[in-house]
Each structure stands twice: as structure tokens, then as C-alpha cells.
Amino acid sequence: MNPVRAVGRSSLGMLQTAGALTLFAGRGVAAALSPPVFLGQFLRQLGQIGYFSLPVVGLTAVFTGAALALNIYTGGGRFNAEQIMPQIVALGITRELGPVLAALMLAGRVSAAIAAEIGAMRATEHIDALQTLSTDPFRYLVAPRLLAAVLVLPLLTLVADIIGIAGGWSVAVASLGFNGSIYVKNTWDFLQAWDVGSGLIKASVFGFIVALMGCYHGYNASGGARGVGRATTHAVVSAAILIFAADYLLTSLFSHK
Amino acid sequence: MSAVPSIESPKLELKGVKKRFGSKVVLAGVDIPVARGRSLVIIGGSGQGKSVTLKIAIGLMRPDAGKVFVDGQDVTRLGGAGRRRLSSQFGMLFQGAALFDSLSVWENVAFRLTNADGVKRPEARERAVAALARVGLKSDVAALYPGELSGGMQKRVGLARAVVAEPAIIFFDEPTTGLDPINADVINDLIVEQVKRLGCTAVSITHDMASARKIGDEIAMLNDGHIVWRGPTSQIDNSGNPYVDQFIHGRATGPITGGV
Ligand SMILES: Nc1ncnc2c1ncn2[C@@H]1O[C@H](COP(=O)(O)OP(=O)(O)OP(=O)(O)O)[C@@H](O)[C@H]1O
Numbered sequence A: 001m002n003p004v005r006a007v008g009r010s011s012l013g014m015l016q017t018a019g020a021l022t023l024f025a026g027r028g029v030a031a032a033l034s035p036p037v038f039l040g041q042f043l044r045q046l047g048q049i050g051y052f053s054l055p056v057v058g059l060t061a062v063f064t065g066a067a068l069a070l071n072i073y074t075g076g077g078r079f080n081a082e083q084i085m086p087q088i089v090a091l092g093i094t095r096e097l098g099p100v101l102a103a104l105m106l107a108g109r110v111s112a113a114i115a116a117e118i119g120a121m122r123a124t125e126h127i128d129a130l131q132t133l134s135t136d137p138f139r140y141l142v143a144p145r146l147l148a149a150v151l152v153l154p155l156l157t158l159v160a161d162i163i164g165i166a167g168g169w170s171v172a173v174a175s176l177g178f179n180g181s182i183y184v185k186n187t188w189d190f191l192q193a194w195d196v197g198s199g200l201i202k203a204s205v206f207g208f209i210v211a212l213m214g215c216y217h218g219y220n221a222s223g224g225a226r227g228v229g230r231a232t233t234h235a236v237v238s239a240a241i242l243i244f245a246a247d248y249l250l251t252s253l254f255s256h257k
Numbered sequence B: 001m002s003a004v005p006s007i008e009s010p011k012l013e014l015k016g017v018k019k020r021f022g023s024k025v026v027l028a029g030v031d032i033p034v035a036r037g038r039s040l041v042i043i044g045g046s047g048q049g050k051s052v053t054l055k056i057a058i059g060l061m062r063p064d065a066g067k068v069f070v071d072g073q074d075v076t077r078l079g080g081a082g083r084r085r086l087s088s089q090f091g092m093l094f095q096g097a098a099l100f101d102s103l104s105v106w107e108n109v110a111f112r113l114t115n116a117d118g119v120k121r122p123e124a125r126e127r128a129v130a131a132l133a134r135v136g137l138k139s140d141v142a143a144l145y146p147g148e149l150s151g152g153m154q155k156r157v158g159l160a161r162a163v164v165a166e167p168a169i170i171f172f173d174e175p176t177t178g179l180d181p182i183n184a185d186v187i188n189d190l191i192v193e194q195v196k197r198l199g200c201t202a203v204s205i206t207h208d209m210a211s212a213r214k215i216g217d218e219i220a221m222l223n224d225g226h227i228v229w230r231g232p233t234s235q236i237d238n239s240g241n242p243y244v245d246q247f248i249h250g251r252a253t254g255p256i257t258g259g260v
């Protein structure tokens, strides 16, 4: 095939997907921001997305905090600057790793689950059934998930921040000879509200991405069980990529402050 | 017998409906008027577009060309609140019942009442239990979950959900597939009973001839994108139409070339 044509075709395809995704997101947001709200569905999703993600997010954070502390201690040692390790760990966790890791864990856990659930509902005519029962699937399925993820991921990130810093603290105290209370005091004096706040704003955006990718790919799943499998994979991969891209964009936006 | 009877002010009408997927033409212009209070069954082989026809009639899919009328009103492009209002006079029994797994049986039956019509839960539950009783299910089934029911019971629950809000038009997608002959017959009887009780218009699709004979006042046959025959159920055996003859006798040879 003519290479120019191939490039043209694939960029048209990408534009089409971007357009469809934007429309989908618009319908989802409009449904989320206007009544009626399906409160029961929303509360269920808070539990599914938030509460049941605590263990994975907590475990990821504690190990990453600990590993980060070790690495920064080693790196700092090359400049005789081991003592600023707590501050760097705190900054790295709150601004970057807390939100990104929590979001990636949710991309694996939640995007996949949403895509599988909504994809299966598509395959078994449940979405058609909703429509014939005069219920807008965007209101009933998409909006509660978007809202729950946008609200819950910042909370999970806050937990990840605290547990991550605690992970660094335990390594520092247990094997690097830091004094526990001085570690805490240094971290506390150093951190600014914006370090944590900017991470939480990122987390909200990531939450939107996680839920949107799950819903979009699930809603558009076709072709039975294989289609659901495909939708799940696409949801996880595209959520992860979009999280990294959005992370860079938001970080560069925030770093002008 | 003409494939398109002239019916004065039909309750539901598909006019010149065309639909294709990619290069595959599924509906090449079908006209299906359905008279008020009558039950039409559409038969046809696998992949002939029966489900697509039904989806277009209900508004789950848009035709490429042609129109859908309900009570003489063009509803082809109706969306949003207008579509939801229109859907409130529809009931539908899905092929796989399409019950929501995370909701109990009565919550499934009352779904439209609680989620779209704003009926309070105690009243919705009462109405759901009454609808379940009409399809022969006792009130202790109400609190179970769909996963705990057999296929036949799920179909009954789906039927209860379709009739609970007293629809003016009711659609059945292969109501008997996946059921043994006895349970299939029970479902057929329940369908006939409910349609008669509500006095509603019914459109069903099936390839089960026993079911078609039982629930249909009229039968239409869809083949190769066209309605090739339509007539009263009583005339199905003397249609003189080679497609119909081949289909009802299940012969491999004839004008219908399988391979779908
Ligand atoms: N959403 C869709 N996208 C692409 N093709 C579709 C879609 N829906 C239906 N088709 C195609 O349209 C044709 C008719 O499908 P339809 O489901 O209406 O057949 P059917 O008569 O109901 O068959 P069956 O008795 O097997 O259910 C099939 O070839 C099918 O592959």
C-alpha cells in the first residue's frame, strides 16, 4: 500500500477515535453534573473504586517510599547530602509518585473492572435493556463511575502520600540511622501545601481518565467474550498512557507556579 | 397474499427501512405496519436481520434510510427526553432476559418504576410482586437474585418486567430459545395471556414455528433483506410461498440458500 495513504488512513482513524471519545466524555460529564443522580449506583462505585483499592494502593506506596528513600540516600551520599533525603522523598511522593502510582494501580484494577462489567452488559443486551426501560445508560452507568473516581482518587492519593512517607521513614530509622522524630519534623517543616495540593489535583484528573477509559471501551465493546477481553486490555493500556501524558502536561503547567 | 397489508392508522409502522453494516446489506427496504392490538410474529433464518428490525423499531438502532412511526408520529430520529417518554409505552423481553445481576428479582421487575417513573419503593415492590404473580412466580422469588434462577424463570421475570408498567407495544426477541419444549410452551401461554390482558400491540421475532403459531395473529417472513410473505397465522400452511414452505418444513433445499 502507498505509505502516504497508510499514514493518512491511520491519522484519520485516530481523529475519529479522539472525536468519539470527546463526545463520550461530554455526555458522561453532562450526565454527572445534572440531576437526576443515581445515588445508590454512586455509593456502590465509591466502595468499589475507593475502599477496595486501599490495600493495593497502600502496599504499592509503602514499598515505593522505602525504595525511594534508599535510592535517594545513596544518591545524596555522593554529594555528602544524605541528610536531605526525607525532604526529597516527601517531595517525590506527594508531587509525583503518590498520584501516579495510585492512578496506575487503579488503571489496572478499576479501568479493567469497569470495562469488563460494562462490556459484558453490552454483550448481554443489558445496555439495550436500560434504554428500553427509559433509563439513560450515561446517567446510570457512566456518570456514577466518573464522579466516584474523580472524588476518590485524591483521597487514595492522600493515603498513598502518608503511607509512602511512612515507608521512607521506616527504612531511614531502621537501617539508615535517622532519628524518627527529626525525620518527621524535617518532612513536616519542608512540605508546602501546594506540594500535596498539586498532587491531589493531578489525582482527580487521573481518576477521570481511569473511569472514562473503562466506560468508553466497555460501552463500545463488540463481538462477545473476545470483545470484552479486548475492551479490558484497551482500557488498561490507554488509561496508563493517558495518565503519563496528563502527568507530564500537568507537571509542566504547575511548575510555572 | 401481499407482503404489505394496508392497515388504517397502524400502531407501529416501519416504512422503507434500510440498514447495512459495511458492505453487508441487512435490510433492503422493509415495510411493516402493525395494527393496534394485533400480534405480529416475524420469522426468518439466522442472520436475516430479525434482531436488527426489532432494534430499529424500538429505537436502539437508527436505520440508514426509511422511517419508524408510532401512532402515526415519525419517531425515527427521536432522542433524549422524547425517546424516554416514548419508551415508557414500550415493553421488551430480551432473548437472554437481560436481568441486572446486582439487583434482586423485584428490583429488576420494578426497574422502570423506581428509576424512570419515580414510584416509591414500597409501592414499586407491591406492583412487582403482582406482576410476578401474573407470570406464575410466587412472592418468595422476589427477593432472590437473577443468578439463582433457572433460564425459564429468568424469562418469566423478564416478561414480568416487560408488562409491569402496562405497555402499549410489547416486543419479544426469541422468547422461547434456550428453553425445553414444555417451558417454551408455558412462556408462549403467558405471552398470549399478558398481551390479551393488556390489549396491547405485540411484535415478536422467532425461528420457533410452534411459538410463532401460538403467539401470532399474523406472521411475516424476512428473507434476504425483504419481507417475502405476510399473512394470518391460519394461512401459514397454505401460503403458496416457496420461502415460507421451505422454512416451516425446515428443508435444506429450496429458494433459501443457508450458509449463514
Ligand atoms: N451491530 C452490528 N454490527 C455489525 N453487524 C451487525 C450488527 N448487528 C447485526 N449485524 C449483522 O446483521 C446481520 C443480521 O443480524 P441479526 O442479529 O438481525 O440476525 P437475526 O435474524 O436476528 O439472526 P438470529 O436468528 O441468529 O438471531 C448479521 O449478519 C449480523 O452479523
Ligand SMILES: [Mg+2]
Pocket: B050, B051, B052
Ligand atoms: Mg437475533
